Amino acid sequence: MTKIFNYSVTSEQAKTRLDKLLSDVNPDTSRSQIQLWINLNLVKVNSEDVKANYKCQPGDVIEWTVPQTEPLNIQAENIPLDIVYEDTDLLVVNKPKGMVVHPSAGHQSGTLVNALLYHCNDLSGINGVERPGIVHRIDKDTSGLLVVAKNDIAHTHLSDQMAAKTIERKYVAIVHGEIAHETGLIDAPIGRDPKDRQKMSVVDNGKPAVTHFRVLQHFPDYTYIECQLETGRTHQIRVHMKYIGYPLVGDPKYGPRKTMDIGGQALHAKKLGFTHPITKDWLDFEVEAPEQFKEVLSYIEKMY
CATH class of the missing domain: 3.30.2350.10 (Pseudouridine synthase)
Known part of the structure; x- marks a missing residue:
């Protein structure tokens, strides 16, 4: 069960930040927890998604959903x-x-x-x-x-x-087509594909999505790349690379009809870095791609 709460902003609370106001209204809930609700779109003001620093206005109706x-x-x-x-x-x-x-x-x-x-x-x-x-x-x-x-x-x-956007996430991928330049940035909003609700696509009313990439190795018909995410939208790398004309090898959803049958897209989350939530130390991890990924890359190398 989930619980839905409603609150109307008074004139005395005008121009108060949303996260602070909710913290005042919910003294048993931490402000960081309230900010998480807002980030997860569990809080709406006048039925609209807003940010934690939204300045509340008299008469605003705040609605928040709490998973029980x-x-x-x-x-x-x-x-x-x-x-x-x-x-x-x-x-x-x-x-x-x-x-x-x-x-x-x-x-x-x-x-x-x-x-x-x-x-x-x-x-x-x-x-x-x-x-x-x-x-x-x-x-x-x-x-x-x-x-x-x-x-x-x-x-x-x-x-x-x-x-x-302070967590560092890097991926390696193999895509169809040879990317001519060495680096690139894709800044294109992602949302549900209006023609197929099982897919995501670049759409005007989508959520902001930014992917950086650099080429690791060129081939005549393929490119081995590294991608770094600024945002974390569903299927982001797969959608973005298809959008610019270089779909991932093996991708059954976004790849071309004629792609390698490797049981899914050639994509590996190789690096993860973040600040430890308690000690505040920076933690950095990196793992090699699995053997199957390496075998696909080796197979492509031997083709040329």
Whole structure:
């Protein structure tokens, strides 16, 4: 169950920041938790999404939705995990290709969350019972690094870093076509594809999305690239690279009809850096692409 609350702004509260006003109205809830609600679009003013620094006006109607903690009914499963780092507040996992991050329709078991629940029982509950500890996601057929929060304080701070674009995320990918230049920046909003709700696409009314890329290796019909994300939209790299005419090799959703059958897109989250939410130390992790990715790259190299 979720609870929906409503509040009307008084004249005395005019020009008060939204996050401060909600903190005053909810003294038992931390301001950082309220900012997380706002970042997750759980707070609306006059039915519109707003930012934490919105200055409230008399008569504004604030509505916020609070997910209620429910008994966890997802089964813990003894699935091996490649844990790159772990402490009392978080862990960093190298997710294998083919593993779904959290349970959903059609994927009730075998997910990263099922494995995490077996490994530890102290995961944050901010994202509800189906996504305990999950701060961000990568697609099923994308391999690589994810940070998982063990408590709500760590989760809130990590989410704040995501919103502030201070978390460093780098990927490697193999795309169709030879990119002539060495670097590029794609700044194009992403939203639901109006012609296919199962896909994302670049649309005028989408959410801001920015991807930087640089070429690591050229081939006559392919390019090996590194991408760095400023934002974390669903399928961002896959959508952006298709948008500029260089879709990912093996991508069944956004790639060309004639692509390599490699069980999903050639995409690997190789690097992750962030500030530890408690110690404030900068943590930096990097993992090599899996063998299958390397084999695809080697196969392309031998073609020329």
